[in-house]
Amino acid sequence: MDLVVLGCSGSGPGPRSPGSGYLLRIGDRAMLLDLGNGALGALHRYLDPFRLDALWLSHLHPDHCSDVSSLVVYRRYHPYPPYPPCSRPLPVYAPPEAPERLRAQYAASARERAVEDLSDVLEFRPVSDHWASESLGAALRARRGVHPCESFALRVEHGGRSLVYSGDTAACDSLVELARGADVLLCEATWPHEAPGGGPQPVGVHLSGREAGEHAAAAGVGRLLLTHIPCWYDADDLLAEAKEAYDGPVDVVAPGAVYRI
Ligand SMILES: [Zn+2]
Numbered sequence: 001m002d003l004v005v006l007g008c009s010g011s012g013p014g015p016r017s018p019g020s021g022y023l024l025r026i027g028d029r030a031m032l033l034d035l036g037n038g039a040l041g042a043l044h045r046y047l048d049p050f051r052l053d054a055l056w057l058s059h060l061h062p063d064h065c066s067d068v069s070s071l072v073v074y075r076r077y078h079p080y081p082p083y084p085p086c087s088r089p090l091p092v093y094a095p096p097e098a099p100e101r102l103r104a105q106y107a108a109s110a111r112e113r114a115v116e117d118l119s120d121v122l123e124f125r126p127v128s129d130h131w132a133s134e135s136l137g138a139a140l141r142a143r144r145g146v147h148p149c150e151s152f153a154l155r156v157e158h159g160g161r162s163l164v165y166s167g168d169t170a171a172c173d174s175l176v177e178l179a180r181g182a183d184v185l186l187c188e189a190t191w192p193h194e195a196p197g198g199g200p201q202p203v204g205v206h207l208s209g210r211e212a213g214e215h216a217a218a219a220g221v222g223r224l225l226l227t228h229i230p231c232w233y234d235a236d237d238l239l240a241e242a243k244e245a246y247d248g249p250v251d252v253v254a255p256g257a258v259y260r261i
């Protein structure tokens with residue numbers, strides 16, 4: 001598998017990166033992990049969005065799904081599609097609220113929302129805790145994380161290799177269980193362990209750099225990739241925290257980086 005970082009800026013796009021989006025090549029198949037602000041534009045550099053085989057949405061915060069509206073426009077109105085889009089709606093693995101949430105995001109008025117459902121170009125497949133599927137020639141598994149809205153981590157296994165993507169989550173056993181023994185953990189690290197000015201960070205929202213390292217160590221993963229760092233924090237600080245807790249290889253991802261899993 002190959003993981004291409006399209007966007008990795010936490011909580012919204014920043015000056016150096018779009019919001020969250022990762023292209024995962026699984027053999028000759030292509031799966032997109034999240035589609036945050038600006039990630040669709042970056043995807044075009046690597047793959048015609050018509051060539052996607054599936055979209056995974058970890059959760060429905062805008063920095064992970066705001067470009068879905070643009071993807072709908074692309075698939076619905078492109079004048080020269082390589083195949084009739086309505087004949088092959090794109091599978092979208094996402095929390096159960098995705099159809100309602102993305103319809104509201106796409107349709108600007110109550111009149112439009114009354115008739116819009118996106119099902120001509122997207123095929124929603126709801127994810128739940130302990131969800132599992134054999135798709136795209138890979139074994140997919142999900143666990144629910146801890147976040148203000150329902151958010152899922154994903155494990156992808158193919159050809160004897162494994163990747164786990166945390167989505168957005170606070171500290172939780174489910175991520176450690178899902179990531180157990182994985183070759184690579186792509187893990188959010190949104191803030192320093194101690195809040196600026198001192199004291200703890202908000203409970204139940206995100207991981208610190210230290211917590212990302214602790215989860216990687218507890219799961220015994222082979223490599224840790226830190227992501228979802230907002231533009232207002234110094235990535236080097238969060239990297240240093242993670243390295244104190246995890247003695248394996250750790251990197252901070254950047255747009256355009258490609259990782260062989
Ligand atoms: Zn986020």
Ligand SMILES: [Zn+2]
Pocket residue numbers: 059061147168
């Ligand atoms: Zn979020």
